[in-house]
Amino acid sequence: MFRKVNETTDYNAFNLFANYDKKIKRHELSLMGGLNIEESLYEQERMERDGVISADYPSISQATGVPVALDNYSDYAVLGVFGRANYSFSGKYLLGLTGRYDASSRFPEGHRSGLFPSVSAGWVLTREKFLSRLPVWMNEIKLRASYGAVGNQAIPEYAFYPAMDAVYADWLVGGAQVTTLTPPGLVSSNFTWATVQTLDFGIDLGLFKNRLTASVDWYQRDTKDMLYEGVQLPAILGTGAPLQNVAALQTKGFEVELSWRDKIGALGYRVGVNLFDSRGRIKSIKNEAGLLSQYYVDQELGEIWGFTTDRLYTVDDFVEGSLSDNLTGGQLKEGIPRREGQLPNPGDILFMDYDGNGIVNAGNNTLSDPGDRRVIGNSTPRYRYNVNAGFNFKGFDLSFVINGVVKAQQWRANQLTFPNLYNFGALYSDQLNYWMPGNETAFHARIYDQSAGNQSFNQSVQTRYLQNGAFLRMKNVTLAYSLPDALIRKIALERVQTFISIENAFTLDRLPSGLDPEINRSGDQGFGYPFLRLYSIGFNVSF
Structure with a gap:
């Protein structure tokens, strides 16, 4: 298919304002008034056609399919008057x-x-x-x-x-x-x-x-x-x-x-x-x-609703002789709960049964009947901070900028947080601690061939795999050196400085390797375009 798109946005803004200042002895008055007008017009025309004859010279006319023409249009206008009066005694x-x-x-x-x-x-x-x-x-x-x-x-x-x-x-x-x-x-x-x-x-x-x-x-x-x-x-x-x-x-x-x-x-x-x-x-x-x-x-x-993880099922949770090798689930002993619709095996996640009915579910998904789900965390970053510091000594200048978050929770379900999340998914080195016979105290639950079986139940939103979103990031560090004034004046210059700068130098966090604490958009689960580490070396010369 060959597609040709033409988009235009005409944006016009008109701003008019005036100031008036007056001081009488200890009284100071400042007045400002103005007018603001904005107009925006967006237009798009799109034409597409299948059956391009030559990929080297694509065009609408040199295609054999049925041409399709589409367009889009939107506009808005804003009119405002504003004023300000400041008084000081x-x-x-x-x-x-x-x-x-x-x-x-x-x-x-x-x-x-x-x-x-x-x-x-x-x-x-x-x-x-x-x-x-x-x-x-x-x-x-x-x-x-x-x-x-x-x-x-x-x-x-x-x-x-x-x-x-x-x-x-x-x-x-x-x-x-x-x-x-x-x-x-x-x-x-x-x-x-x-x-x-x-x-x-x-x-x-x-x-x-x-x-x-x-x-x-x-x-x-x-x-x-x-x-x-x-x-x-x-x-x-x-x-x-x-x-x-x-x-x-x-x-x-x-x-x-x-x-x-x-x-x-x-x-x-x-x-x-x-x-x-x-x-x-x-x-x-x-x-x-x-x-x-x-x-x-x-x-x-920012509330995160999910189940509370109790532990992993063990062989002792099942009636003796009820388990089989085909992983179809066994018969649980009395008093051991299970997820609704699940036939658990040893190594699957055992959730807390808050209402005590033996079935773990989301109830009617309402405040009055949330089933066994609770608020298990909050994704809103709490206690955010920035640190900006600098030192100078005989022409040398060192400065850095740090930012971070003290408290936050994140739920991320992707290949870096769960082993074998998707069919034929890869296993990473920090995901090898999953349940298997002989490793009953593993962190990750049992995994299933081609992500089938109970794997979707094991990867439900829950406390066990809630991520800690706190972090500290070195946003920038810069080292510069300025030549002495007495030296640069001899060559008719005002300032000569050389510097080296690093953006996004390092990040300290508790997330699985490969995830960034500030990239957690809905849909991509943290696989958005990453923050790059940039190195800069240069000179500043003022005449």
Whole structure:
């Protein structure tokens, strides 16, 4: 097949704003107002045809198949006005007011506009006379508070149109496929902007002649009127429920920044540390049945539902004489549970039977009846951090950047986490500790020929094979040397520096070899394009 595609995106933006500043004695006022207009038009034309005559000179006209022409189109426009007013009294009382009024074509007519105000305030305590007796090493103390709202219009274009697509039917009329239309989906005509409201309290510190600076923030972010299926409809309807502004998400978190900069003789150094964390919970949503396959009220984002692993089945769990060599399963002794639909063999996974009915399953997959599944972990990275440090001594400069995560769980089902995951799959060196007669204490369960038998049960989401996603990564390390100023001035240069730099120098983690802790996209299970290690050597010359 030969395919020819032509895509164009015309994006136009117009921004107009003006500033006004005024200072009267100890009063400072700054005003800003503006206009924002954006338009985007996307078009695609595609033509394809089978039966290319020459692979060396492919073209639509030099093919023998039936030509197929397709196209795609989308556009949107945004109009907004915005303003900001900042006021300061003596540099110690600070007040800021901002606001936006936006309209977007992504929403139905009559529901396209929204007003999003914000307010912030600051108090520089160290400029107060009653705190003039603070220790000399306390240079700055500033308290901050803010509350603001922004709008979210990140939804597909034409989401309020009951579109019908033209497709080829699965039946023939007169010996040929006919063109038909798909049934339109249900749409709501009154949904509008989702609103993100953020409350923030913070403090800034400058200590020891500002060699040590610190910033601490606590925030709560409420995302209201999120678009989600507004009602639950029976599956017999044949289509999904319309989108409505019915969901809400609340996120709470903190961020701490510390920085120290000093000099010891000819050695200068700096160290900066940033630590932040957040947790998000669903506060409202339409899921009256409490289905675990959907979001539900009070759900923490990133929850991993699965079974709790007890141990591996042993020969002693089966009635004597019930096991056979053809791996069809044996008769379990009374009180030994099994997975629903499974006939276990020695070496298979034995899961915890929480409801005590002898059968391990997912129940009705609801909050009220989750069966034997529980929340076994959370994939949201917790306590993320960054470290930025540098040292300089007589022309030499060494700097590095580190980032990482203290706590996270990941469920990855791929060839690197399970032996013999797929038919004819390879076995890696760290997967050889699997169950077999004589190795009953193995880490991995029994494996089956061509990944058949109970292998799918053994590889269910469970606590035994939940991965630790914590890591430390050396993002960058750079060593540079600058020639002395006295030398380069003789050759009429301003600066000459040579350097060597390494990106992604190394990563410390507890994942199987070959997996990256920051690559865990849905679908590829960690086999996305990897982070590359890059080496750079160069010169910087300034005239």
